[in-house]
Amino acid sequence: MALVLDSISLKRNGTLIINNVTLRFERGRSHAILGNNGVGKTTIANVIMGLEGYRDHEGKIILDGEDITSLPVDERARRGLTLLWQEPARFQGLKVIEYLTLGxxxxxxxxxxxxxxxxxxxxxxxxxxxxxxxxxxxxxKRIELASVILLKPKFAILDEPDSGIDLMSMDMIKNILQRLKSDGSGVIVITHREEVALLTDKAFLVCAGMVVKEGEPKEVCEYYKNLCDWCDHVNKPEEARMG
Amino acid sequence: MKITPDYSKEFQRIVDIYEKAGGKAENLLRGDVASVIISGNKVLGLNNVRGMAMESSVEGDAVLINLKVAEGAKILYPVHLCVGALEKEGEQRIVFEIDVGAGAVVNFLSHCSFPFAYDFLHFMKAVSRLGKGARVFYEDHHFHSESGGTNVKATYSVKLDTQAHFENRFYLTTTRVGKLEVEMESNNDGEDSVAHLETKIYERADDRVEVREKLFLNAPGASGILKTSIFATDNSYANVINEAYGNAPHVRGHVECTEVVKGDRVQVGTVPVLRVQYDTCELTHEASIGRVNTKQLQTLMAKGLSEDEATELIVKGLLR
Incomplete structure (x- = not known):
């Protein structure tokens, strides 16, 4: 019961923006993809979901043993993936109840x-x-969060769930993660905030499209805090890896 | 409402159509709801309520409805206009003349149904005058035949006195269009008068639509919005011209046209026209033509809807 990204690479205009990323996410657990702005976190989320413009990558995406790499976004969603967008779209004329119940x-x-x-x-x-x-x-954003929860997905990808929300407490995020996990969902939280990553069960630190560290959130956050807060490794992953 | 005995069968058939189109037949028969029922070029029934006087007459081959709302009258329930034709071929010509006195408030709910039209022309002209501070909301729902043989030419024009408020909404979203020419014109002659003209259309097959909306902001402080939303599919054609004229200082107007297309054979276009005479006029326009917004589409598809299902839901909201 896992979602696996196997050796994913993605180029844009000749530049490698996701570089041989391999990740494993478990159902019923929460995971953070942590990193500074511009390192490729949202790109990884979009690749997992199979959004338009993010499917021409190398590598495989495996959901519960099935290779879903070639599936379009709606097929992936029907198999249990969903995405909380960092900036949710507006829908003129559509009521919240229609949105939450998908018409x-x-x-x-x-x-x-x-x-x-x-x-x-x-x-x-x-x-x-x-x-x-x-x-x-x-x-x-709150409505989008509610929508994700109501879908009871196998894996929920939450791209910066706390951005743009005033006064969203850490307790509220914790409760949302807990609710998703208790519904059996695996949660993938995209964030640049250590406080958010610390609420998860496992963290991956991303720099320049590469996973440079993974493990206990506390340990990964400590590394992030000491290294990434002040450095400029956005395009220099090797330096980041060397610390 | 008194139904002319000779028309009782026709009345029943037109009422059946009205109900299928979403109208509530009981409202047409209530004594406390003003209404008029027109089938072809015949007035089958007409009911007035306190505060308003509606009369019908026939001039040549046209039905003329003259409606006056007394000064200060507040008409509690919407005036129901049930218009239709049972014929496959022919013409229907209707002219509404509506005078709303100062301070009066009235809403109109119109259903126009042509379910059997194969080659049928519906010509409608509505001329409204709103007195000082009057408020009118006019909602017009059209239901045409699936043969595409309905041809509608509808013209709405309104003159607004000081602080009058007029809203007109035209909907043709649930059936084929056939051919449609709509012209809406608001003359905001009074200071601080407000107009909101809106058109929403769903086109299929080889439907053809021409929309022309004009907003004349002729007095200081007048304002208005022209808004057109069209979903064009298959081989349909749509041309939208939205015009706004700032002819007085401190007027504000906004023109907006959204045309969502699906398929490679549609032909749609829009032309906004904005002209001002004073540097304190503020006119804006916004237009978009193209497929359904990708982000909206992908958001819904990431919840498991197919592209068609997602498009349907997005368009449902857009045309509401």
Missing amino acids: RRLKIEPKLLEATLKLVGLNASYLEREIDESLSGGER
């Missing part, structure tokens, strides 16, 4: 809808709101 395709008990909104810091009145300019970026 009433998902049958979700009203109590569960309300409880999930509460978990992300919103109340039931949001269900009738439209996902347009009337909602702030933070509100849309």
